[in-house]
Amino acid sequence: MEETGSAFQVDLRGIVDLLARHLYSGPNVYLRELLQNGVDAITARRAIDPSAPDQIRIRAWGDGGLEVSDSGIGLTSAEARELLATVGRSSKRDLDLGVGREEFLGQFGIGLLRAFMVADTIELVSRSARDLAAPAVKWTGYDDGHYDLTELTRGPDDPVGSVVRILPRRGLEHWLTIDTVVSLATEFGSLLPVDLQIEVPLGSGDTASSGAATTVSDTGHQAPVVETLPGLESVQASDQPTLVWRRISEMELPWLKTYPHELARREGLARFCEKTMGFTPMAVIDLSVPVTGLTGVAFVIPDAVPPGSGGFHRVYLKQMLLGNRVAGLVPEWAFFVRCAINATGLAPTASREQLYADDALLATQEALASQVRDWVVATLETESPLAKEFVHTHHLALRSLALTDDAVLDLAAEVLPFETTEGIHTLREVMDEKGEVIYTESLEEYRRVGAVARAQGILLVNAGYVYDSDLMVKLSSRPQWTLRPLSPADIAQVLSEVELDRELEIYSQVEQASRILEPMDIQPVVRRFEPEGLPAMILDDPEVGQDTNSAEDAAGDSDIWNEVLEELGHSSQERGRQLIFNDTNPTVRRWLALDPDGAFFRAGLQSMYVSAMLLSGEPLRAREAEMMNDSLDTFLKWGLPDKERRDADGSLGS
Numbered sequence: 001m002e003e004t005g006s007a008f009q010v011d012l013r014g015i016v017d018l019l020a021r022h023l024y025s026g027p028n029v030y031l032r033e034l035l036q037n038g039v040d041a042i043t044a045r046r047a048i049d050p051s052a053p054d055q056i057r058i059r060a061w062g063d064g065g066l067e068v069s070d071s072g073i074g075l076t077s078a079e080a081r082e083l084l085a086t087v088g089r090s091s092k093r094d095l096d097l098g099v100g101r102e103e104f105l106g107q108f109g110i111g112l113l114r115a116f117m118v119a120d121t122i123e124l125v126s127r128s129a130r131d132l133a134a135p136a137v138k139w140t141g142y143d144d145g146h147y148d149l150t151e152l153t154r155g156p157d158d159p160v161g162s163v164v165r166i167l168p169r170r171g172l173e174h175w176l177t178i179d180t181v182v183s184l185a186t187e188f189g190s191l192l193p194v195d196l197q198i199e200v201p202l203g204s205g206d207t208a209s210s211g212a213a214t215t216v217s218d219t220g221h222q223a224p225v226v227e228t229l230p231g232l233e234s235v236q237a238s239d240q241p242t243l244v245w246r247r248i249s250e251m252e253l254p255w256l257k258t259y260p261h262e263l264a265r266r267e268g269l270a271r272f273c274e275k276t277m278g279f280t281p282m283a284v285i286d287l288s289v290p291v292t293g294l295t296g297v298a299f300v301i302p303d304a305v306p307p308g309s310g311g312f313h314r315v316y317l318k319q320m321l322l323g324n325r326v327a328g329l330v331p332e333w334a335f336f337v338r339c340a341i342n343a344t345g346l347a348p349t350a351s352r353e354q355l356y357a358d359d360a361l362l363a364t365q366e367a368l369a370s371q372v373r374d375w376v377v378a379t380l381e382t383e384s385p386l387a388k389e390f391v392h393t394h395h396l397a398l399r400s401l402a403l404t405d406d407a408v409l410d411l412a413a414e415v416l417p418f419e420t421t422e423g424i425h426t427l428r429e430v431m432d433e434k435g436e437v438i439y440t441e442s443l444e445e446y447r448r449v450g451a452v453a454r455a456q457g458i459l460l461v462n463a464g465y466v467y468d469s470d471l472m473v474k475l476s477s478r479p480q481w482t483l484r485p486l487s488p489a490d491i492a493q494v495l496s497e498v499e500l501d502r503e504l505e506i507y508s509q510v511e512q513a514s515r516i517l518e519p520m521d522i523q524p525v526v527r528r529f530e531p532e533g534l535p536a537m538i539l540d541d542p543e544v545g546q547d548t549n550s551a552e553d554a555a556g557d558s559d560i561w562n563e564v565l566e567e568l569g570h571s572s573q574e575r576g577r578q579l580i581f582n583d584t585n586p587t588v589r590r591w592l593a594l595d596p597d598g599a600f601f602r603a604g605l606q607s608m609y610v611s612a613m614l615l616s617g618e619p620l621r622a623r624e625a626e627m628m629n630d631s632l633d634t635f636l637k638w639g640l641p642d643k644e645r646r647d648a649d650g651s652l653g654s
Contacts, residue, residue: 027175029352032188033114034068034164035196036320041072041162042194045129048073052129052160056192057245058181059199061165065119066176069163074128077137077151116143118175119166126162127154143169185248191319191342196249201241253319253342255286255297273299276314276324277338282393283386285375287341289367292360296341298330298372304393305335307400307466313339315355317346323353328361331369333400336393339368373405380411391415399467403474413475419446419462421454427475427483430459437483438490439463439472447617448537449491455530456494460486491539495527498583512596513605520623522577522609526592528584535585536612539578579609603634 038056045052053071061067075083115122124139136152168176182198189196254272259265266284273281281299288295311332312325319342329339346364347356355361376398379387391398395416402412413427420430430437440446443464453460463469476483498506506526513524522538581588591604606627613624620628 027117027172028184030115030118030175031181031184032320032352035185035189035192037164038068038070038072038162039192039194039318039320041070041074044073045071045160049129054194056189056194056196057199058185058197060178062167064173064176065165065167066181067163067165069161071159071161073130074160074162075124075126075137076128076131076134077149079128080124080126080137080139081149115164115166116141118168118172119143120169121167123165124162125152125165127158127160129160132160182246182248187324188321189249191251191253191316191321192249193251193319194249195247195251197245197247199243200246202244203241253295253316255340256295269297269299272340273338276340279303282389283375283379285337285372287339287368287371289343289364291367292346292364293344294341294346294364295343296339298334298337298339298368298375300390300394301336301338302393304396307335307396308332309335311335313341315339315346316342317348318342318344322348322355326354328355328357329365329368330372331365331404333397333404334369334372335400336397337372373401373408376401377408377411380415387415391417396466399471403467403470406478409471409474410478410480412471413481418468419465421450421458421460425461427461427481430461431482434459435482437461437472437481438486439469439483440486441469441472444617445486447615448539449486451531451534452491452494452529452537453486455534458490495529495580498526498528502583506592509592509594509596509601512601516602516605517579517609520577520609522579524579524581524605526581526583526588529580529582530584532582532584532586534582534615535588536579536581536608538612538616538618539580579612581608599634600638603631606631 035056042052042054042056046054055071057067057069059067120143122141124141125136126139127136128134134154136154136158138150138152139147140149141147166176174180178198178200182200185196185198254269257265257268259268269284270280273279273284277299279299279302282302283300285298285300287298311330311334312327313329314324315322315326315329329341330337343364345360347358347360348354349356376390379390381387398408398412398416402409402416415426417424418427418430427437438458439461440449441463443462446460446462446464450460450462461472463472472483472485475481503526510524510526517524581592583589583592588608591601591608594601594604610620610624610628610631613620
């Protein structure tokens with residue numbers, strides 16, 4: 001029987017374009033599909049003959065081509081026509097070779113045709129194990145959409161299985177080179193439960209890096225030796241390199257291996273993590289979800305990572321790599337781990353590069369979240385060096401988790417570090433010392449009043465960083481914690497008004513400063529407060545009308561400052577912000593003694609205003625930068641030796 005020039009019942013060129021351009025991340029998946037076909041064929045054969053060999057062999061073929069052979073179930077001519085002529089149709093043979101069966105990886109017909117992403121010709125020679133009397137079949141497909149199907153004479157000693165040979169498309173030859181194939185096979189198939197080997201030149205890379213190099217005898221048994229393959233005895237005498245077989249598959253999941261002791265297991269898993277993920281883990285969390293056949297580990301990253309930095313994981317389905325950047329496996333708060341898992345009950349997306357969102361994935365996500373969370377709780381309760389290292393490195397992740405879990409919330413409050421006016425402390429330490437926790441809700445607020453609070457003996461916690469203010473609010477509802485935000489009274493009580501005669505003495509200077517600062521929508525106020533070394537600070541009121549830039553800078557500030565300003569006795573309708581000068585500061589007192597109409601007075605005001613902005617953490621806009629340059633220019637003119645001496649009133653002479 002011979003069938004030539006027959007057409008696929010599909011637009012093959014359109015399918016190839018769809019696969020290469022829109023479905024897959026790259027043409028490298030062609031080898032994964034060929035490996036999947038081989039593994040499924042072996043699985044199908046072992047269902048009827050458990051002692052059947054489990055071998056997949058890959059070698060160079062022809063002029064830049066590739067040959068992939070397996071010891072699987074094989075095909076008859078009728079099966080080849082059904083599976084390969086009508087792409088994507090379900091049939092009884094689909095069930096035999098993969099579709100809808102948990103133990104299989106893919107779909108044979110579509111999987112084979114995916115090789116057209118890198119090849120212009122695919123040849124399949126197959127011998128069936130179901131019907132040993134059936135002739136062998138040779139199927140050749142071409143990228144223009146037609147195929148040839150031929151029956152071959154089958155000898156009694158011909159091995160059962162399939163051999164796929166592909167020739168590269170022009171411009172894609174590099175995808176079929178042995179070095180590239182070894183890299184792809186190692187990435188996709190290093191944990192496959194079959195004997196996967198690739199023929200490589202002796203001395204290329206580390207021959208035994210993935211297992212002993214072997215030759216295969218006629219009976220299929222492996223001899224763990226490195227020698228020239230049959231038929232290549234004279235290779236060493238020619239210019240061609242000696243060829244050997246390199247084992248790629250380990251056949252056993254690293255987290256399920258038997259180790260002599262726990263330390264050996266940790267070291268083995270650390271090596272796996274280093275090899276596949278590029279870091280040495282701080283700790284390893286065992287994972288198991290029996291309902292979806294999932295086993296694996298979560299590696300705790302040794303360095304701090306920002307929230308939302310990834311959550312990408314290495315996922316195997318039935319020991320074939322699905323991808324090393326699979327998302328959605330653990331919740332967002334678990335961004336401190338990278339997982340390596342294998343599952344039999346999870347489904348891939350159409351591209352087979354991510355997990356399909358269904359009830360099975362949802363149940364798996366919930367189980368993994370619980371297991372990672374339980375590890376966090378158990379670790380924190382030990383007060384071990386690991387616990388301290390984890391808190392120090394991944395306190396952001398712990399803060400995120402604490403917002404979703406009340407039990408973790410209480411633990412986190414005991415161990416999480418917070419910036420305070422007396423150094424880094426936990427909330428428990430602050431509670432024990434002061435009886436309550438007083439905090440600022442923004443970083444700018446803390447910077448403005450931190451020095452003043454420290455001088456007054458107020459232990460102030462900075463809750464302006466990510467997650468912190470939300471944590472404070474949630475903790476304040478817990479009966480064992482007493483927390484409150486910084487109140488207007490806390491600030492007002494440390495800003496003392498100056499005496500009446502002092503107000504009259506500096507009246508002209510304050511009025512002139514008010515006129516100078518009016519374009520900036522800021523009101524000068526003179527008060528006495530500690531520390532003496534702080535000349536001035538800025539308090540914002542975002543509710544008062546401000547210019548566009550000031551409104552943007554104050555957008556996140558609290559209404560607390562409006563209340564503070566009201567307590568200080570100033571109308572909140574006058575200016576949007578207050579520049580509070582410290583009358584106990586020697587520099588401020590000398591400045592207030594200058595002639596308000598002199599250049600030095602203006603320069604001193606500009607300098608202290610810019611310094612107060614920098615102290616509060618505000619960025620300098622063009623206007624403030626110009627003010628800083630003007631004040632610096634004034635001081636430099638006074639200091640240069642060839643300039644006239646300043647007038648007796650402190651102003652700059654002409």
